[in-house]
Amino acid sequence: MPTYEPILLKNMQQPGYGGSLADYERTGGYQALRKVVGKVSPSDVTAVVMKSGLRGRGGAGFPTGVKWGFLPKDYQGPRYLCCNADESEPGTFKDRQLIERDPHQLIEGIVIACYAIGAASSYIYIRGEFVLGAKILEQAIAEARATGYVGKNILGSNVTIDVWVHRGAGAYICGEETALLESLEGKRGLPRVKPPFPATHGLYNKPTVVNNVETLANLPHIMTRGAEWFASIGSPPKSTGTRVFCVSGHVARPGNYDVPMGITFRELIYDQAGGMRSDKKLKAFIPGGASAPFLTPDHLDVKLDFESVAQAGSMLGSGGVTVMEEGTDMVWAALRLMEFFYHESCGKCSPCREGSSWLVQVMRRIVNKRGQMSDLETLTDLCKNIAGRTVCAFGDAEVAPIMSTLKHWRHEYVTLIHAAETANLIRPEAVGRH
Amino acid sequence: MLKETHQAEIDDILSRYPVKRSALLPLLYLAQRAQGYVTEPAMQEIAGILKLTPPQVYETATFYTMLNLKPVGKFHIQVCKSLMCALVGSDTLIAWIDTKLGIRPGATTADKLFTLSAVECLAACGTAPMMQINDDYYERLTEDKLDRILADLRQTGASSLKTGPFMWPEPSGAKS
Known part of the structure; x- marks a missing residue:
């Protein structure tokens, strides 16, 4: 099997690497910051990031340099950077590892990003359950502050950049960037109507950039090794660099794999993650977190880059690949994810709030063998009336499991409904209808 | 105050x-x-x-699930029940806890020691099934491990079986 040079997980895979400042500096850490702060102009840093082709690792895949470029150039007041460490997309567990094992890599990335966009303060919005991660980050920031990498007058350059850790408190929606900002402002995490975008009206209504942990952790490497180097990795020109893919489910070796974008699902699942855990064959997989539609064994040769996965009818999303073996009940699987979305719907938009409740009820009815054929139409109808009709992308996400399982495994729904009909022959509404 | x-x-x-x-x-x-x-x-x-x-x-x-507006047991057990954990046995884990402590999700033991909650994804899907007890994660759980964790908590209030700093898979010695 081919081996690839990891970028983000490289340090932590060295024996004895503990993630301390000394460890990080020994592997060349903070050299990028030394090279950049006060020496390269912020707009040149943005230009390098743009040229590298780095795209957001949180889920949407928006080009990072372009996002930075949306900030108003002539604005004199404060600007903010928020690091999205709310990792809560089911199937995704890479940020936790990046934070707990190599916190300085992230902090260096944050300081570089702040420098590029002219932000003097940044907040790491970390999901509340990551208590250890928050503690590790606090310690690492204190170390970096004491050494002059964070805080006032960084490395004698007169540049001030501060980094704070802010813990969330258990709400999936706060991973949506405007909900994150609301939450950081001490409010309920309800997504904002866009436009205006955070680039102009973000945290405290000031120009703000929100970047994912993995996105920011790439920056020191891009600044040290250059945009051309980064752009040559992966599936250029549109999907450059490596991704930390999180493999979970019925595989032999689940976990995080730092591999170039553009390798196939087959290679990730069978070579990297060791294939299936038993003799049972692969039945289905989710390519990019719970919000991404399910794919089938026919899609194993699809490349893991933004465009290829989109073309296959799903999305690369957060890079969380969940594998399901033969024998997995797909209606049950879709219900499980639907229950997640029902629980996490923030309640702002009625199609999502009411629709998720209806979807769960109809799905439960089908799984409990009390469904009827018209339920399938109800499901489709509900899904169509939720997707695209909400303030944020949650609406599109929540219908993905049901729509995609209905598409690929409709017969499983039908079998359950037939079982219901057989069992309920004398039920009045079931008689004479089908 | x-x-x-x-x-x-x-x-x-x-x-x-x-x-x-x-x-x-x-x-x-x-x-x-x-x-x-x-x-x-x-x-x-x-x-x-x-x-x-x-x-x-x-x-x-009231918006955030991690803020408890009512008292919970000394040890708040939160088992992830989302699909990724459910694929590899989180429902069994919840059943084990029910057998051992006699509580279903949402309930607290009579001695106020343990509260059980079934929660949504805690971002540890590669090391499922898993649970969080107060601040700590416990991953790749088996029935034997669960027994030891509960015994540790009863005896000393802490368990060395908690996990983190997280890295999975663990690096093999051969990797460069």
């Missing part, structure tokens, strides 16, 4: 934000840590500190 017991910490939290209301979640956490759950007097006090109305504090507090 939080102000009397935690003044320095409150000042430190407030110093991090240009707008006071941002300190709301950190202060609610502080209140929860001090008293085991977020009490109404604590919410009123926090409203005073941040110059908010009590409903503004309450509306935020």
